[in-house]
Amino acid sequence: MNMPAPNILSIESLDVRYRAHDGDIVAVAGVSLNLKRGECYGLVGESGCGKSTIALAIMQYLGNRGRLAGGTIVFEGQSLTNLTPKALRAIRGSRIAMIYQDATGALNPTLTVRQQLGEVLKVHSANDRETRRQRVLAMLDAVGLPDPKATAARFPHQLSGGQKQRVVIAMAFLAAPDLLILDEPTTALDVTVEAEIIDLLRQMRTEHGTTMLFVSHNLGLIRRVSDRVGVMYAGRIVEEGPTDQIIDFPRHPYTQGLLSCVPRINAGRRVYGLRSIPGQVQRLRALPKRCSFMERCSFARPGVCDGLSPELTSSGPAGTLVRCHRWSEIEVDHSLPPPGDETATESYTPVLQLKGVSKTFYLRPLFAFRRQETQILANRYVDLELGRGEVLGLVGESGCGKSTLGHVVMGLERPSSGQIILLGKDVSDVPIGQRTAEQIRNIQMVFQNPDRTLNPSHTVGFILGRAVRKLGKSRTHAARKAEIAELMDRVRLPEETLHMTAGQLSGGQRQRVAVARAFAGSPALVIADEPTSALDTSVKTAILELLLSARAASDTALIFISHDLGVVRYIADRVAVMYLGQIVEIGTVDQVFAPPYHPYTEVLLSTLPLVDSMLEQRRLRMQGELQSLSAHGAGCPFAGRCPRRIGEVCDTVPPEQIAAGPNHVIRCHIPLAELRDVPPVFRSAQYVPDEKDDRW
Amino acid sequence: MTFPEPGHQRPAKPLVQHRRTAKFRGKSLLRRVGRSRTACFGLGLILFWCLVALFAPILAPFDPNAQHMWSLTDPTPSLTHWFGSDALHRDMLSRIIWGARPVLVIAPLSLLCSYVIGITLGMVAAYYGGWIDSVLTRVIDLMLSFPKIVLYVVLIASVGPSAMNIVIAVILVSSPGIARLVRGLTYDLKTSDYVAAARIRGESDLYILAIELLPNERGPLFVDFCTRMGYTVISIGVLGFLGLGLPPPHPDWGGMVRDGTTLLTVLPHIALIPAFAISSLIMGFNLLADGLQETTEAA
Numbered sequence: 001m002n003m004p005a006p007n008i009l010s011i012e013s014l015d016v017r018y019r020a021h022d023g024d025i026v027a028v029a030g031v032s033l034n035l036k037r038g039e040c041y042g043l044v045g046e047s048g049c050g051k052s053t054i055a056l057a058i059m060q061y062l063g064n065r066g067r068l069a070g071g072t073i074v075f076e077g078q079s080l081t082n083l084t085p086k087a088l089r090a091i092r093g094s095r096i097a098m099i100y101q102d103a104t105g106a107l108n109p110t111l112t113v114r115q116q117l118g119e120v121l122k123v124h125s126a127n128d129r130e131t132r133r134q135r136v137l138a139m140l141d142a143v144g145l146p147d148p149k150a151t152a153a154r155f156p157h158q159l160s161g162g163q164k165q166r167v168v169i170a171m172a173f174l175a176a177p178d179l180l181i182l183d184e185p186t187t188a189l190d191v192t193v194e195a196e197i198i199d200l201l202r203q204m205r206t207e208h209g210t211t212m213l214f215v216s217h218n219l220g221l222i223r224r225v226s227d228r229v230g231v232m233y234a235g236r237i238v239e240e241g242p243t244d245q246i247i248d249f250p251r252h253p254y255t256q257g258l259l260s261c262v263p264r265i266n267a268g269r270r271v272y273g274l275r276s277i278p279g280q281v282q283r284l285r286a287l288p289k290r291c292s293f294m295e296r297c298s299f300a301r302p303g304v305c306d307g308l309s310p311e312l313t314s315s316g317p318a319g320t321l322v323r324c325h326r327w328s329e330i331e332v333d334h335s336l337p338p339p340g341d342e343t344a345t346e347s348y349t350p351v352l353q354l355k356g357v358s359k360t361f362y363l364r365p366l367f368a369f370r371r372q373e374t375q376i377l378a379n380r381y382v383d384l385e386l387g388r389g390e391v392l393g394l395v396g397e398s399g400c401g402k403s404t405l406g407h408v409v410m411g412l413e414r415p416s417s418g419q420i421i422l423l424g425k426d427v428s429d430v431p432i433g434q435r436t437a438e439q440i441r442n443i444q445m446v447f448q449n450p451d452r453t454l455n456p457s458h459t460v461g462f463i464l465g466r467a468v469r470k471l472g473k474s475r476t477h478a479a480r481k482a483e484i485a486e487l488m489d490r491v492r493l494p495e496e497t498l499h500m501t502a503g504q505l506s507g508g509q510r511q512r513v514a515v516a517r518a519f520a521g522s523p524a525l526v527i528a529d530e531p532t533s534a535l536d537t538s539v540k541t542a543i544l545e546l547l548l549s550a551r552a553a554s555d556t557a558l559i560f561i562s563h564d565l566g567v568v569r570y571i572a573d574r575v576a577v578m579y580l581g582q583i584v585e586i587g588t589v590d591q592v593f594a595p596p597y598h599p600y601t602e603v604l605l606s607t608l609p610l611v612d613s614m615l616e617q618r619r620l621r622m623q624g625e626l627q628s629l630s631a632h633g634a635g636c637p638f639a640g641r642c643p644r645r646i647g648e649v650c651d652t653v654p655p656e657q658i659a660a661g662p663n664h665v666i667r668c669h670i671p672l673a674e675l676r677d678v679p680p681v682f683r684s685a686q687y688v689p690d691e692k693d694d695r696w
Numbered sequence: 697m698t699f700p701e702p703g704h705q706r707p708a709k710p711l712v713q714h715r716r717t718a719k720f721r722g723k724s725l726l727r728r729v730g731r732s733r734t735a736c737f738g739l740g741l742i743l744f745w746c747l748v749a750l751f752a753p754i755l756a757p758f759d760p761n762a763q764h765m766w767s768l769t770d771p772t773p774s775l776t777h778w779f780g781s782d783a784l785h786r787d788m789l790s791r792i793i794w795g796a797r798p799v800l801v802i803a804p805l806s807l808l809c810s811y812v813i814g815i816t817l818g819m820v821a822a823y824y825g826g827w828i829d830s831v832l833t834r835v836i837d838l839m840l841s842f843p844k845i846v847l848y849v850v851l852i853a854s855v856g857p858s859a860m861n862i863v864i865a866v867i868l869v870s871s872p873g874i875a876r877l878v879r880g881l882t883y884d885l886k887t888s889d890y891v892a893a894a895r896i897r898g899e900s901d902l903y904i905l906a907i908e909l910l911p912n913e914r915g916p917l918f919v920d921f922c923t924r925m926g927y928t929v930i931s932i933g934v935l936g937f938l939g940l941g942l943p944p945p946h947p948d949w950g951g952m953v954r955d956g957t958t959l960l961t962v963l964p965h966i967a968l969i970p971a972f973a974i975s976s977l978i979m980g981f982n983l984l985a986d987g988l989q990e991t992t993e994a995a
Contacts, residue, residue: 410896432895440898447889455890457911470897517893 008211009035009058009179014071015287016053016062026284027053029235030071032312035179040205040212042226042243044219044258046536048281049232051215055181058213059098060088076178094124097177101184103164106171107156113140113167114152117174124175135174142207143170144200162193166200173204181213186221190397191563195607196621198224217537219262220566220609223247231255234292235284237312241320248613251315251322253297253330260337261541262611263570265682268589269548272336274570276542280506291325299330350421351524351557352409352443354384357418357428359401359408359581378404380581380637381418388524389555391548393572393589395565395604401581402561406527409559410445411435423524441471444518446547448530450510454502460513461498464488464520471521487516490553491546508539515546522554529561544571565608569593574663577601580637587664593682596675598666599644605681615682636669646670728991735987738922741980745973749796756790760947771963782952782966783959791947792973798942799949799977802859803928806866807921813867814874815917819905821875822882832875839872848931852940859942862935866928877920881913915988922985926978933974949974 016028028050035041043051056062058073060080073080075096083091100106108116117136121127127135140148143166156164165185172180182201186194202225205212214226222229222243229246231239231254239252250256257277264272279296288309294300304325315322324330361376378401386392394402407413409420411432420428423442427435447453454463464484474480488495491512502510511531518526528547532540548571551558562568568575569589576586577600585598592601606620622641636642639650646669655667666675729735748755757778758764763785764777773780779788821832839847851865885891886909894904935941936950944951949970956967 410892412892412895432898435898437898440896443896445893445896447893449889453889453893455888455908455912457914466899467897470899514893 006037007034008037008076010074011054012072012074014054014057014073015069016050016057017067017069019065019067023285026235026287027066028057029284029287031235031237033230033237033240035211035213038209038211039228040214040226042222042229043213043215043232044217044222044229045232046217046281046538048283050235051232052183055098055183055213055215058181059092059096093120093177094175095177096179096181097172097175098181098183099168099172099185101187103161103168104156106168107164109156112152113154113156117171120171120174139170139174143204161189162197165189165197169200169204173208173210176208177210179211179213181215183215184217187216191565192397192603192607192622199621201225218609219247219258220611223611224609231258234281234288236292236323238293238323239321240312241316242318244613245316245318245320247611251320251327251330252324253299254293258537259611261537263566264336264612265566265569265593265608265610265615267336268572269570270339273339274541274544275337276545277538280508280539299326301326348387350385351388351423352384352386353421354382354409355419355421357382357408357415357420359404359413360416377581379408382583384576384583384586386525386557386559388557389551391551391558391560391571391573393568393575394559394561394578395563395568395575396578397563400578402578403529406445406529406559406561410443410527441521442524444471444521444523444526446514446518446526446528446531449534450507450514453514454510456502459499459501460505463513464516467517467520487520490519490550491516507535508542511535511543512546515543515550519550519554519556523556525557525559526551527559527561530563532567533562533564547571565604577604582637582667584638584667585665587661591661591664595678595680596660596666596672597678597681598668599642599670600638602678602681603643614684616684618679618681644670728988729984732987732991734983734990738980738983738987741976742984745796745977745980746800748793749800752793752797756793758787758790760790760794761786761945773965779969780965783955788966788969791952792949792970795947795949795952795970795973798859798946799929799932802862802866802932803925806863807870807924807928809863810867810870810874811917811921814871815878815910817871818875818878819882819909822879823886823901823905833879836872836875840876844869844931845934848935849938849940852935857935857940857943862932862941866931869931870924870928874920877916878913881916882909885909885912919985919988922981922988926981926985929974929978929981
């Protein structure tokens with residue numbers, strides 16, 4: 001474009017504060033940004049950086065505790081900061097719409113989809129009933145909901161998470177807003193659903209020409225949707241510019257730090273290491289007088305950085321801005337950091353073997369006249385083997401039985417059939433209460449939710465003390481104390497944390513304690529159930545590093561359950577892909593991430609949001625929603641959604657396991673030769689310069 | 697200014713402090729009372745009556761059962777008898793003061809026993825589930841389906857009024873409600889990851905129930921305790937009013953109200969003063985409960 005498009009929204013030195021019981025907290029400190037008409041602007045940063053606050057400030061939704069302490073927000077030449085409630089209502093919804101992370105909370109549970117959408121039209125445009133109905137149905141169709149008529153008659157609780165988010169998007173677009181604010185719209189969704197929602201948003205944007213403000217912590221997503229990006233840190237924009245420029249040539253140390261936390265898709269932990277940003281985002285009590293990133297910055301220099309707070313300065317011809325004293329001196333480091341210490345295990349000793357493990361739950365109504373049972377096949381004939389020190393990634397969408405498998409192996413649930421052999425002993429029929437102390441010590445777990453993993457009533461010292469007493473080797477009080485200190489040191493927690501309870505720790509610190517607790521007895525196997533999915537980018541990386549180093553120290557095998565393929569690519573030696581309780585593909589990371597793929601693996605890989613611009617990703621989506629574990633027929637569990645379905649046989653005959661290579665097994669009806677011919681999902685970009693291929 | 701190396705957990709000089717410092721959590725319950733004016737006022741009322749009960753022998757100007765014939769002409773409040781005297785010419789002030797004792801002994805004692813039973817039943821039902829839960833829940837539902845006051849009257853009337861029997865009656869009436877509350881709380885908490893972590897660490901069920909689960913239920917339980925104290929004081933008052941309280945001549949607030957009702961039109965103070973005593977104590981517990989609830993919600 002030659003002429004700069006006029007700004008639809010301009011924010012000038014915005015200052016937002018929240019009232020806390022011990023004084024104000026500065027959430028946004030002098031942010032200025034301009035949204036050009038029709039562009040998608042991404043705001044990225046860790047939580048607590050003020051991204052969402054900006055979104056809320058535009059909507060004037062700051063709540064009781066929030067207040068606009070300064071600055072202006074001008075939307076289409078009209079200031080939003082001093083509008084009457086009535087004038088504000090006229091703008092909200094119809095001209096500026098917002099989509100939140102939690103779709104369930106955005107929909108009224110007592111209204112059907114049609115009523116809710118109809119309401120939007122009723123408020124914002126005066127159509128008659130029939131036109132409203134038509135437009136609602138057309139919009140439901142446009143957002144890709146199957147059978148719009150049936151969906152319109154449903155209540156929100158009858159829809160899946162992805163469908164709900166589609167309804168919310170439909171609701172936003174019905175009012176034909178000029179500006180759409182999206183606050184982490186896909187964070188609560190599965191990767192495959194996320195990819196579909198992002199596709200939908202991109203399509204809606206091209207059709208309606210809506211300007212978007214996209215708030216997310218995920219750089220891969222930002223790269224996929226936005227034209228320009230602003231990186232926020234501690235209430236300020238520290239770097240701004242065209243998305244590709246910022247992600248490929250980050251100038252600010254914080255942006256560089258965020259990027260070095262994101263796992264690459266073409267190599268694992270044996271090739272490079274991830275670097276986390278030390279420390280955590282701080283809550284500001286007053287406007288910072290100096291660079292607020294200084295404490296966490298590895299480039300900080302005394303005498304330069306502790307002076308006045310740096311201003312946003314132009315850092316390149318493409319319109320990039322950076323807020324750093326030393327940006328011109330900092331090299332853009334494209335090389336991957338070296339891998340961490342890796343002790344290669346010489347001999348293979350199996351720690352865990354699963355042979356045909358199945359777990360079926362029965363749902364039985366309380367007062368049934370006949371015995372009506374619903375079977376939930378959480379796991380079906382799972383075969384696995386894990387050697388000492390090995391890292392196995394277990395991936396799949398939520399609800400596919402990954403966690404159940406973890407629980408079955410732990411002994412928290414009994415398998416319905418099959419054998420679990422732990423260190424040479426069959427423990428399949430031994431529930432946790434009857435296992436020997438040795439067996440208990442040797443298998444431990446790290447949980448997903450940092451809010452629920454530690455008992456809020458106990459101090460860290462108590463929690464670790466109990467773990468050491470039950471699992472550790474020490475028999476005397478002094479020795480136990482030393483062991484606790486060593487554990488704290490291993491997970492890099494300062495000693496004063498011992499006297500704190502979970503409520504006083506950050507999510508990352510809690511997860512560190514959880515890791516320390518699990519590794520207290522140097523177990524032979526640790527099952528980590530999505531340990532990083534609820535954490536911020538840099539904290540996530542720190543916990544991954546921690547898990548790896550703790551594992552290396554005691555040569556522990558690790559089952560890493562995750563829905564994030566990027567993380568699995570980095571951390572795992574071998575990967576098992578699970579769909580509806582069944583392992584559909586298992587092999588080494590390199591085998592699974594390259595053809596031949598199981599069609600499901602292929603879909604998962606193609607939905608992964610990428611940061612790396614040197615790679616091109618083939619787009620492949622599957623149909624429909626994840627079925628429930630209760631209802632699938634005799635055939636392949638994936639048959640209903642498979643983009644490569646070959647026919648009747650998929651629905652009726654359970655697929656055999658095909659050996660695709662040494663230790664590489666795929667469960668599919670498609671002949672191996674055909675699977676081998678599938679082009680790889682990722683290709684280096686330079687091989688296909690400008691070719692517009694339908695499959696790409 | 698020193699520069700921490702990367703990998704250092706915290707900056708040398710934190711720009712901000714943690715929202716809650718270690719001290720803040722330590723005596724959380726007292727802190728919470730301190731933060732709410734309502735709770736403070738309630739606690740003040742309760743403490744007032746506790747002190748009155750404790751120092752009854754010193755505070756009471758007369759023997760609560762002594763009959764003062766000189767007040768025969770005028771039983772209304774006077775300089776010698778601040779609260780007047782009752783139909784049997786006993787000093788009202790002394791009887792109110794001494795009457796605080798049985799209430800403040802019976803109510804907490806019986807409730808504590810109810811909590812021991814209720815917590816045990818509720819936790820066992822929720823934690824083990826299955827048929828244990830079904831049986832216990834049905835029994836609890838059955839007991840809760842009786843109107844409380846009928847249950848009290850039937851129980852006391854059949855075994856006769858005495859302090860011990862009142863305690864037993866309160867236990868039987870209160871523990872099902874407590875058990876249900878605890879069952880709900882435990883049901884929520886037992887799926888927590890820290891409970892799973894305790895199980896895979898090989899902890900016993902008793903340890904999990906007592907150390908992992910119970911401490912996390914103390915907040916709602918304490919609020920419930922305060923509300924329930926109010927109800928129990930009412931119940932004891934009602935029993936006294938129905939003649940099922942402490943046997944005479946013990947000073948008993950409920951009984952005093954009943955004695956006064958016949959003279960309500962002529963000498964209203966005989967019924968109203970003990971009634972006011974009862975309601976002020978109940979108000980104390982209710983305000984404390986309200987205040988605690990407020991701070992829980994605000995936190």
